[in-house]
Amino acid sequence: MTRGPIGVWFSVALTxxxxxxxxxxxxxxxxxxxxxxxxxxxxxxxxxxxxxxxxAHFNLVLSELExxxxxxxxxxxxxxxxxxxxxxxxxxxxxxxxxxxxADAQQIRAVVNVDLGLAYVDASMAEQQDNNEELAGGYMKSxxxxxxxxxxxxxSEDTLRHVxxxxxxxxxxxxxxxxxxx
Amino acid sequence: xxxxxxxxxFGALLVGLSIGAALGFHNTTVTIQDYLSxxxxxxxxxxxxxxxLQYRYADPQHAEAALxxxxxxxxxxxxxxxxxxxxxSLATAYIRLALVADATHDPERSSAYMEKARYWYxxxxxxxxxxxxxxxxxxxxxxxxxxxxx
Numbered sequence: 468m469t470r471g472p473i474g475v476w477f478s479v480a481l482t483x484x485x486x487x488x489x490x491x492x493x494x495x496x497x498x499x500x501x502x503x504x505x506x507x508x509x510x511x512x513x514x515x516x517x518x519x520x521x522x523a524h525f526n527l528v529l530s531e532l533e534x535x536x537x538x539x540x541x542x543x544x545x546x547x548x549x550x551x552x553x554x555x556x557x558x559x560x561x562x563x564x565x566x567x568x569x570a571d572a573q574q575i576r577a578v579v580n581v582d583l584g585l586a587y588v589d590a591s592m593a594e595q596q597d598n599n600e601e602l603a604g605g606y607m608k609s610x611x612x613x614x615x616x617x618x619x620x621x622x623s624e625d626t627l628r629h630v631x632x633x634x635x636x637x638x639x640x641x642x643x644x645x646x647x648x649x
Numbered sequence: 650x651x652x653x654x655x656x657x658x659f660g661a662l663l664v665g666l667s668i669g670a671a672l673g674f675h676n677t678t679v680t681i682q683d684y685l686s687x688x689x690x691x692x693x694x695x696x697x698x699x700x701x702l703q704y705r706y707a708d709p710q711h712a713e714a715a716l717x718x719x720x721x722x723x724x725x726x727x728x729x730x731x732x733x734x735x736x737x738s739l740a741t742a743y744i745r746l747a748l749v750a751d752a753t754h755d756p757e758r759s760s761a762y763m764e765k766a767r768y769w770y771x772x773x774x775x776x777x778x779x780x781x782x783x784x785x786x787x788x789x790x791x792x793x794x795x796x797x798x799x
Contacts, residue, residue, distance in 0.1 A: 476654055476657060479654075479658065480657050480658055480660075480661040481661070483658050483661040483662050483665065484661040484662075484664065484665040485665065486665065487661065487662045487663075487664070487665025487666045487669060488665040488666075488668055488669035488672075489669060490665075490666065490669060491665060491666040491667065491668060491669020491670040491671075491672075491673060492669035492670065492672055492673035492676075493669075493673060494666075494669070494670050494673065495669060495670035495671060495672060495673025495674035495675075495677070496673040496674070496676070496677040497673075497677075498670070498673075498674055499673060499674040499675070499676070499677030499678040499681070500677050500678075500681055502674070502678060503677065503678045503681035503682050503685070504681065504685075506682075507681075507682070507685050510730075511729050511730060514730060514731055515728055515729040515730060515731070516728045517725060517728045517729050521725065521728075522729065525722075525725045525726075525729060528722065529688070529692055532692055532693075532695045532696065533688075533692065535695050536691070536692075536694065536695050539695075574718075575718070577699070577703070577711075577714070577715060577718070578695060578696060578699045578718065581698075581699045581702055581703065582695070582699070614706075617703065617707055617711055618703070618707035618708040618710060618711030618712070619706045619707050619708075619711075620706065620707070620708065621706065626706075630702065630706070634698070
């Protein structure tokens with residue numbers, strides 16, 4: 468065997484090896500994901516005492532709660548960027564409004580409404596910062612109407628702003644404004 | 650292509666696929682299992698926040714309804730995964746339900762809720778406190794939360 472062909476063989480074999488590892492990892496990941504979910508469901512069936520219908524309903528509620536959490540996480544994660552944060556807030560409002568009208572979300576409608584109310588308050592504060600008083604007032608009115616329907620004793624603007632700020636602060640402190648350099 | 654080359658390439662393909670599949674399978678399984686375990690901690694957060702806000706700001710009927718949504722969800726979670734460690738949260742929710750019942754002057758309902766609170770607290774290895782001790786502890790914890798602006 469000459470030196471040249473060995474180099475070519477080795478290069479081709481190495482390329483095949485690397486590509487195979489990549490293809491294998493994709494296949495393995497797909498199988499692994501299905502296996503993990505299967506194992507989790509089987510474990511729930513073996514250990515749990517919920518019927519199949521109750522389990523299906525529970526998982527539906529779970530996925531709706533995850534949707535709410537995800538929408539809110541985006542808002543929290545973009546607090547440092549005013550423009551992006553406003554986009555995420557509007558996205559949260561539209562996502563929660565959709566969820567509110569979904570038939571399978573009726574059971575957690577009140578949960579959606581509390582989060583939607585808080586999102587309206589956040590949007591109102593954001594619009595007020597941009598001097599869009601009319602929009603800010605509209606959002607605040609929507610929030611007040613929701614919290615009134617949720618049985619709140621005090622749904623004044625001040626209280627709602629205080630609650631919304633406290634909720635945001637629990638998610639993480641507000642980013643500090645950068646001081647202009649002298 | 651010589652036989653030796655074919656064998657080498659086939660070997661590289663086989664070994665590569667095997668290693669890749671094993672790594673991909675292992676990594677994904679571990680990641681998804683971690684994620685599914687983490688869900689038991691993170692999923693009820695939305696409901697906990699919701700029920701706390703309703704408990705703190707809404708009238709007794711709405712507060713009770715919200716706490717019952719949380720309780721039903723956590724009990725389902727316990728039924729689904731018996732060791733999902735929701736006992737403490739369930740005990741807390743039942744104490745809040747008892748406090749709401751106290752506010753509406755319904756002592757029977759209050760003691761029924763406290764019975765369940767003690768059950769869940771003891772089920773997860775907690776001491777057997779009296780009703781008044783448990784209520785006082787929760788009120789103190791809530792007051793601390795309020796002092797942080799909540």
